[in-house]
Amino acid sequence: AQSVTQLDSQVPVFEEAPVELRCNYSSSVSVYLFWYVQYPNQGLQLLLKYLSGSTLVKGINGFEAEFNKSQTSFHLRKPSVHISDTAEYFCAVSQTSTPNDMRFGAGTRLTVKP
Amino acid sequence: DAGVTQSPTHLIKTRGQQVTLRCSPKSGHDTVSWYQQALGQGPQFIFQYYEEEERQRGNFPDRFSGHQFPNYSSELNVNALLLGDSALYLCASTIGGHTGELFFGEGSRLTVL
Numbered sequence: 001a002q003s004v005t006q007l008d009s010q011v012p013v014f015e016e017a018p019v020e021l022r023c024n025y026s027s028s029v030s031v032y033l034f035w036y037v038q039y040p041n042q043g044l045q046l047l048l049k050y051l052s053g054s055t056l057v058k059g060i061n062g063f064e065a066e067f068n069k070s071q072t073s074f075h076l077r078k079p080s081v082h083i084s085d086t087a088e089y090f091c092a093v094s095q096t097s098t099p100n101d102m103r104f105g106a107g108t109r110l111t112v113k114p
Numbered sequence: 115d116a117g118v119t120q121s122p123t124h125l126i127k128t129r130g131q132q133v134t135l136r137c138s139p140k141s142g143h144d145t146v147s148w149y150q151q152a153l154g155q156g157p158q159f160i161f162q163y164y165e166e167e168e169r170q171r172g173n174f175p176d177r178f179s180g181h182q183f184p185n186y187s188s189e190l191n192v193n194a195l196l197l198g199d200s201a202l203y204l205c206a207s208t209i210g211g212h213t214g215e216l217f218f219g220e221g222s223r224l225t226v227l
Binding site: 004006034036041042043044045046049090098100101102103104105106107 | 118145147149154155156157158159162170204206208210215216218219220221
């Protein structure tokens with residue numbers, strides 16, 4: 001089965017600084033990749049997804065991610081963060097044969113400081 | 115357009131009891147997945163229902179069971195509760211066979227004492 005490793009459990013950054021949240025996946029077959037955000041006491045909201053085509057994917061709130069098949073990575077980036085970006089971020093993967101069987105990483109807590 | 119709704123939002127049970135959690139999918143969605151999210155962890159896949167049948171299952175014991183109704187709503191049942199079952203239980207819906215986005219509810223927080 002597919003799996004995801006998020007390399008950083010916590011990432012503190014200052015407001016307006018760039019940020020990268022790292023994600024590596026493992027799968028023996030083709031995959032779809034996702035980033036979700038979870039604000040306190042809420043469910044998960046999709047930030048962006050890679051299904052096929054361009055390896056650079058743009059999402060909501062100024063986030064983007066790049067699919068790197070050779071390195072089996074799907075890192076999330078934002079050039080300038082805001083206080084409101086403080087949240088938990090989850091990388092997720094599904095196999096193309098079972099697209100709705102989504103497996104999540106342990107999460108990265110992004111804290112944006114003033 | 116209502117999104118995914120879950121009930122109850124919070125509940126407290128004691129060890130050995132049984133619990134039922136409910137989920138109504140987003141309008142137009144026919145596939146429901148259940149996830150368990152322990153504190154500080156990512157969501158863990160429990161199972162997925164489509165056309166009233168369990169289609170896929172994660173690594174959870176048989177104490178965890180579910181049901182999907184003809185209107186696509188779903189229930190998650192957990193028997194013989196353990197302290198370790200304390201978690202946020204998330205329901206997600208999508209359209210069967212479509213790729214990509216799962217729409218999540220806000221979850222049911224279960225505390226087992």
